[in-house]
Each structure stands twice: as C-alpha cells, then as structure tokens.
Amino acid sequence: MCPDCGAEIVTDATTAATFCVFCHNPTIIPARLSGEYRPSRVIPFKISKEAAQKAFKDWCRKKPLVPAEFKSRPQMEKITGMYLPFWLHDCLASGTLHANAQKIRRWRSGSYEYTETRYFQLFRDGDMRFAGVPADGSSKMDDNMMDLLEPYDYDQMVDFSMSYLSGYLAEKYDVDKDIVWPRIKERVANDTITQLMSTARGYDSIQVTHKEVRIKSKQVHYTLLPVWMLIYKHGDKKYLFAMNGQTGKVVGNLPISFGRVAAWFGGIAAAVFATIFTIMGVIL
Amino acid sequence: MKKLFVLVIVMLFLLLNALPGFGQVVLDTGLKVYDYADLFTREEEDALMEKAQRIASEKRMDVVVVTTDDTYGKSSMDYADDFFDYNGFGYGPGYDGVLLLIDIGDRMAWISTHGKGLRVFSDSRIDNILDKMEGHLKNDRFYKAADVFLDRVDYYLLSGFKKSVKHIPVYLVISVVVAGISVGVMASHNKGRKTVTADTYLDRESVRLRDNRDIYIRTSVTKRDISSSSGSSGGRSSTHRSSSGRSHGGGGRSF
Numbered sequence: 363m364c365p366d367c368g369a370e371i372v373t374d375a376t377t378a379a380t381f382c383v384f385c386h387n388p389t390i391i392p393a394r395l396s397g398e399y400r401p402s403r404v405i406p407f408k409i410s411k412e413a414a415q416k417a418f419k420d421w422c423r424k425k426p427l428v429p430a431e432f433k434s435r436p437q438m439e440k441i442t443g444m445y446l447p448f449w450l451h452d453c454l455a456s457g458t459l460h461a462n463a464q465k466i467r468r469w470r471s472g473s474y475e476y477t478e479t480r481y482f483q484l485f486r487d488g489d490m491r492f493a494g495v496p497a498d499g500s501s502k503m504d505d506n507m508m509d510l511l512e513p514y515d516y517d518q519m520v521d522f523s524m525s526y527l528s529g530y531l532a533e534k535y536d537v538d539k540d541i542v543w544p545r546i547k548e549r550v551a552n553d554t555i556t557q558l559m560s561t562a563r564g565y566d567s568i569q570v571t572h573k574e575v576r577i578k579s580k581q582v583h584y585t586l587l588p589v590w591m592l593i594y595k596h597g598d599k600k601y602l603f604a605m606n607g608q609t610g611k612v613v614g615n616l617p618i619s620f621g622r623v624a625a626w627f628g629g630i631a632a633a634v635f636a637t638i639f640t641i642m643g644v645i646l
Numbered sequence: 647m648k649k650l651f652v653l654v655i656v657m658l659f660l661l662l663n664a665l666p667g668f669g670q671v672v673l674d675t676g677l678k679v680y681d682y683a684d685l686f687t688r689e690e691e692d693a694l695m696e697k698a699q700r701i702a703s704e705k706r707m708d709v710v711v712v713t714t715d716d717t718y719g720k721s722s723m724d725y726a727d728d729f730f731d732y733n734g735f736g737y738g739p740g741y742d743g744v745l746l747l748i749d750i751g752d753r754m755a756w757i758s759t760h761g762k763g764l765r766v767f768s769d770s771r772i773d774n775i776l777d778k779m780e781g782h783l784k785n786d787r788f789y790k791a792a793d794v795f796l797d798r799v800d801y802y803l804l805s806g807f808k809k810s811v812k813h814i815p816v817y818l819v820i821s822v823v824v825a826g827i828s829v830g831v832m833a834s835h836n837k838g839r840k841t842v843t844a845d846t847y848l849d850r851e852s853v854r855l856r857d858n859r860d861i862y863i864r865t866s867v868t869k870r871d872i873s874s875s876s877g878s879s880g881g882r883s884s885t886h887r888s889s890s891g892r893s894h895g896g897g898g899r900s901f
Contacts, residue, residue: 424835425832425835426832427829427832427833458857463860470872473871473872474869474870474871474872475869475870475872476867476868476869476870477867477868477869477870478865478866478867479865479866479867479868480862480864480865481862481863481864481865481866482860482861482862482863483860483861483863484859484860484861485857485858485859485861486855486857486858487855487856487857487858488853488854488855488856488857488858489852489853489854489856490848490849490852490853490854491848491849491852492847492848492849493847493849494847495847509842510841512841512842512846513841513842513846513847552844553844553845553847553848556844557844557845557848557853560844561855561858562860611841618833623829623833626825626828626829626832627825627826627829628825629825630821630824630825630828630829631821631822631824631825632821634820634821634824634825635817635818635820635821638817638820638821639810639814639817642806642809642810642813642817643806643807643809643810644806645806646806646809646810
C-alpha cells in the first residue's frame with residue numbers, strides 16, 4: 363500500500379524501495395531492510411540523473427557499432443538509480459610462493475653473440491590484509507558485470523539510514539554471504555600471489571613452482587552501493603547498461619547492429635586496400 | 647710484301663671469325679634467342695623467341711637469350727657484354743636491354759644489363775631471378791630456366807602500378823584481416839573493462855614478508871656464430887665497364 367495515495371504497490375520479492383506507479387511517491391518497504399536485511403553501510407549516489415544520462419550519451423557516441431535506436435532519448439529516460447546489495451569482505455591472507463627465475467644478458471664480441479643466463483630460486487612467504495573485497499548479493503545481476511563497476515571509494519561510505527533510499531530503487535540481497543565466499547576467496551588468493559610476485563624484481567622470466575594461500579574472513583559488511591541502470595531489449599536478448607553511481611564508471615554489454623558492423627568492415631577494408639595498393643604501386 | 651699483307655688479312659679474318667660477335671656482324675638482332683649450345687628443341691626455341699620478341703616490343707627493352715658451350719677464353723660476364731654490344735642489341739640511344747647467357751661449358755649463367763635495364767634490374771632483383779632459375783639449371787631443364795627468366799623480366803618491366811595489380815589477391819586478404827580485427831576490437835569495446843588491480847583492496851601497511859630470499863644457483867653462457875648474417879644490397883645496381891667502353895650491370899651464378 364502506498365502510504366500517500368493508498369494504491370496497491372506491486373513489487374518483486376527482493377524490492378526494498380520503489381515508486382508508487384500512481385502518485386510517483388518514493389516508497390520504502392521497511393521489512394525488507396530490517397533485521398538480517400538491515401544494511402550496515404551505504405555509499406550514497408554522487409552522480410545525478412542528468413549526469414548519468416549525459417554519460418550514457420557520451421558513452422554511446424564512442425561506440426560505432428551500436429544501433430541508432432539504442433541511443434534515442436526515450437531510451438535515456440528509462441535510466442534508473444538503484445541501490446544494489448553487496449557483501450564487502452575483510453580478509454587476512456597468508457601466501458607462500460616458490461619460483462625459479464632467470465636474468466639474461468646478451469652481448470657481442472667478434473663474430474659471436476654471447477648469452478649469459480643466471481639462475482635463481484625465489485622464496486616468498488607473507489601476510490597481508492584486504493579490506494572491503496566486494497561481491498554482489500543480488501541474483502538478478504550478472505556477477506561479472508557488477509565486478510566491472512568497481513572500484514567504489516570506501517571513504518565516502520556511511521552508516522546505513524533509510525533516508526538515503528528516498529527517490530531511488532533498492533534491492534535486498536538474495537544471495538547469502540556464504541555463497542559468495544568462494545568467489546571472494548579466489549579473488550583474494552590471486553591478488554595475494556600477484557602481490558608476492560611483485561616483490562621479485564629485475565628478472566627476465568619467472569616460473570612459479572609452488573604456491574599456497576590461506577585466507578580467513580575477519581568481517582563481512584552488508585552494504586548498498588549506488589548504480590545507474592538501463593535495461594534494453596534488442597531482438598530477444600536483454601542488454602544492460604550500468605554506471606557506478608559514485609564514480610561514474612560505465613559498463614554494459616551493448617547490442618551490435620549488423621548493418622553497422624558490415625558498413626565499418628567494408629569501409630575499413632576498402633581504405634586499407636586502397637592504401638596498400640597505392641603504396642605498393644610506388645614501391646614496386 | 648703483298649703476300650704478307652694478304653696473310654695478315656686472312657689471319658685477322660680467321661681470328662675475328664673465331665670470336666662470335668665479330669664474325670657474325672650480320673646477326674639478326676630480331677630473333678632474340680641464339681641457341682649455339684643447342685640446349686633447346688626447335689619448338690622450345692620458337693616458344694622462347696615468341697615470348698622474348700613480345701616482351702621486347704611491348705616494353706621497349708631488348709631481351710636476349712644466348713647459350714654457348716665455348717666462351718673463347720672470356721669470362722661469362724665479358725662474353726655476355728660483348729655479345730650484346732658488338733651485335734648491335736639494345737633499344738634507343740641508351741641501348742636498353744637485358745641478356746641471359748647460359749654458358750654450358752663453364753656451367754655458368756650470367757645476366758647482363760644495359761641502358762635502362764641497368765636501373766630496372768638491381769643486384770637484388772638479378773639475384774632473385776637467378777634464385778628462381780637455379781633449380782632448373784642444376785637439373786638441366788634449360789628451357790624452363792630461360793622461360794622463368796623471361797617471365798621475371800616481363801614482371802620487373804611492368805610499371806609499379808601494374809605490378810601492384812598482380813598482387814591484388816594478397817592485398818585483399820590483408821584488407822579483410824585488418825578490417826576484421828578492427829571491427830572485432832570495436833565490438834569488444836562494447837563491453838566494459840576491468841579497472842581494479844591486485845592491490846585495489848589491499849591494505850598496503852599490512853603486508854609483512856616473513857620470507858624474502860633470492861638465492862643464486864648458477865650461471866650458464868652460450869655463444870652463437872653471427873658472422874654469416876650480412877645485409878643485402880637493396881635497390882642498388884653495381885656496374886662495370888666492358889671492352890666496348892659501355893657501362894653494364896649484371897650478375898651470375900654457376901650451376
């Protein structure tokens with residue numbers, strides 16, 4: 363029920379904040395934001411709707427293969443601001459790395475080229491802490507797409523309050539923190555190894571012979587992060603445009619117009635052909 | 647005295663006769679193919695003649711094929727140059743032309759260039775022609791070798807534009823590949839790019855290395871002979887002066 367005009371509001375099972383279709387008043391469903399569903403923190407929107415629309419337009423302009431109708435004005439009107447549920451994990455990682463490494467030096471003397479290879483063995487073992495590694499907690503959203511929206515600036519993160527949701531849509535999580543844990547673990551493990559590798563400098567090649575990472579999750583924060591979104595249907599496929607509502611970073615899978623692909627392909631091929639033909643005519 | 651004079655004349659005549667080019671002053675320069683060593687069959691000779699005459703008239707450049715089993719003590723180069731000069735080959739004031747000598751006595755092939763031919767047939771191009779002929783010469787396929795020579799001459803005498811036309815299929819393939827890659831890159835830009843790195847969420851202060859050892863094991867040194875690699879001569883044409891005083895280019899190879 364809309365608290366303003368009394369109309370029935372139809373929502374998804376995961377919708378936590380929406381608009382009344384009749385009076386357009388923002389509506390929050392408190393039950394979906396309390397108890398275990400109460401977010402501990404939130405990053406408020408920093409990008410206005412107008413700025414988001416402009417960014418969308420600029421972005422489309424740089425994509426020559428997108429169909430024209432995708433860039434149209436009515437399409438842009440549909441951009442909506444939404445708070446999406448994320449799990450932010452603080453982790454402790456211990457990593458062990460063994461590797462073989464070589465330094466190679468080449469020089470000439472007389473009619474010979476000499477190659478000197480010096481062989482080393484590297485041992486690394488260390489601890490490090492990762493803070494706020496995010497994983498999206500909404501099954502509606504594509505995980506990889508959400509990963510691409512990163513990073514958010516956690517300095518602007520504040521304690522959660524209902525008042526931030528006013529005027530935006532909001533979702534509650536439907537993927538539990540234990541379910542996203544393997545994804546987090548894999549990510550942290552890779553980052554730990556990369557970190558240890560970065561301490562091995564000055565080698566021309568490195569081969570890892572042994573690696574091992576142990577990870578402990580110290581804390582998980584249920585956090586709402588701001589995203590501008592646009593869902594677009596082209597044929598029977600759905601495409602998503604999403605924008606980090608804090609930093610303005612844009613991701614999305616865009617539809618591709620085959621007409622445009624063909625035109626660009628033909629144009630480039632013709633230009634390349636003409637260029638080679640002319641250049642070779644002069645050279646030969 | 648008179649007898650001596652006659653004897654000298656006769657001797658001179660015999661000597662001159664022994665040298666091709668002097669004795670055969672009335673050589674028909676329109677034939678283009680002179681098979682003194684008899685390496686071609688009648689039909690092969692006709693085919694080569696026809697081709698050489700066509701190229702010569704189309705390109706305004708004399709094209710000559712000579713075979714011999716005896717160079718009368720001359721080097722292949724001198725024999726080829728003299729054959730060209732003293733028989734009156736060459737078109738225009740610069741005596742433009744190119745001549746292939748197959749010297750079966752020394753098993754040597756020599757390409758001699760004259761006038762404009764000097765510029766067209768650079769050292770690297772002559773090398774290229776000889777490369778293509780070498781296999782045929784080694785296996786005594788002389789007709790095939792001469793035919794290859796004529797084809798390459800024909801090709802090099804095309805203008806750059808016309809040569810370019812011959813390579814259209816290659817250009818087409820390159821164009822299609824480049825366009826395909828470009829459109830592929832454009833399409834891939836329709837997706838987002840990852841902007842987080844391994845240290846985005848890392849607390850830099852927290853990194854503690856318990857073990858950080860680089861242990862030197864051993865050194866190995868290998869050496870490689872690089873003396874054989876030398877640069878090629880690009881578009882240069884090296885020249886020499888023949889007994890007639892004219893300038894010639896050319897190159898040869900034994901087979």
